Amino acid sequence: MKKRIKIWFHSGATSDIREFSIHKVLLGFIILIGVFAIGGTSFVGYDYLRLKNVLFNNNSLNQTIHKQKNEIKNQRTQIQSFAGEIEILKKQVDNLSKFEDKVRLIADIKQTSNSSGLIGIGGIPTNELDPDIPLEKKQTALIREMHQQINQTTFVAKKQALDFESLIKQLEEKRNLLACTPSIRPVKGWITSKFGYRSSPFTGQKEFHPGIDISNKSGTKIFATANGKISYAGRKMYFGNFVVIDHGHGRVTRYGHLKKLLVKRGQKVKRGDVIALMGNTGKSTGPHVHYEVRINGTPVNPLNFILN
DSSP: OOOEEEEEEEOSSSSOEEEEEEEHHHHHHHHHHHHHHHHHHHHHHHHHHHHHHHHHHHHHHHHHHHHHHHHHHHHHHHHHHHHHHHHHHHHHHHHHHHHHHHHHHHHTOOOOSOOOSOTTOOOOOGGGGOTTOOTTSOOHHHHHHHHHHHHHHHHHHHHHHHHHHHHHHHHHHHHHHHHTSOOSOSSSSEEEEOSEEEEOTTTOOEEEEOSEEEEOOTTOEEEOSSSEEEEEEEEETTTEEEEEEEEETTEEEEEEEEEEEOOOTTOEEOTTOEEEEEBOOSSOSSSEEEEEEEETTEEEOGGGGOOO
16 A cells, blocks of 8 residues: 655635645755755856856956056166166267367376277167067066166266266376466567577677567557466566466476566466566667566467467
């Protein structure tokens, strides 16, 4: 006899309690179907949630990848821009070196050390600066080349700075030398006696004239022909009122037969300063100035030191 299961339930419409029976196998099948339905529903729900999570992660990953690509692109642009700036810097350093060479040429100052130019430093390959280079291509070689060129350019720039310091010092020395070198006429007028051997206007005998004589009317202004310091201002035998200017560097100028002295011993003067008035004092045949230029004590032709 097949087993059946009795089930009682209360009817909502009446107060009667009803009873029906169901086969045990059928009940088991119904329960099994329910279990499978619940399991299937749970699996579908879990799979849905898992897929949804994967999709979210994929979207997040795509955003990260897109962000990283933009960062790589920006970094590559910055690297290429930096490489271009290195090239500009190299040109500027090279131009400074050429400018230094030009200044030395004009000032007649020789280079005491080896050239500080960018000789031997190659340029950055132009194909490495192409903005359309695929992001997948590494630019390790470009970065390595940039580091090398930065180091070389830094070294050259430091040496260039030292060279400019040396050049400025030499220019300063040369400027001081030029400022202390006689270069203008000491007075307006006419040259009546030149440098060298001549017949003495007093004895008629041959004698050495260590300067030049420039004539003009009495009282004409006499100028210092270079920067210097008055080493003598007073009367001197044969030269009458006499002025001597020590210009340094072994350079000295002498002015004789002056009417009036306008400077004192120890006074500093600059080229073009009025130091005296033309006269006829001492052993003289008329108003003029006797002008001498001496280098390390030796008289030289003053006409070689008159540029105006």
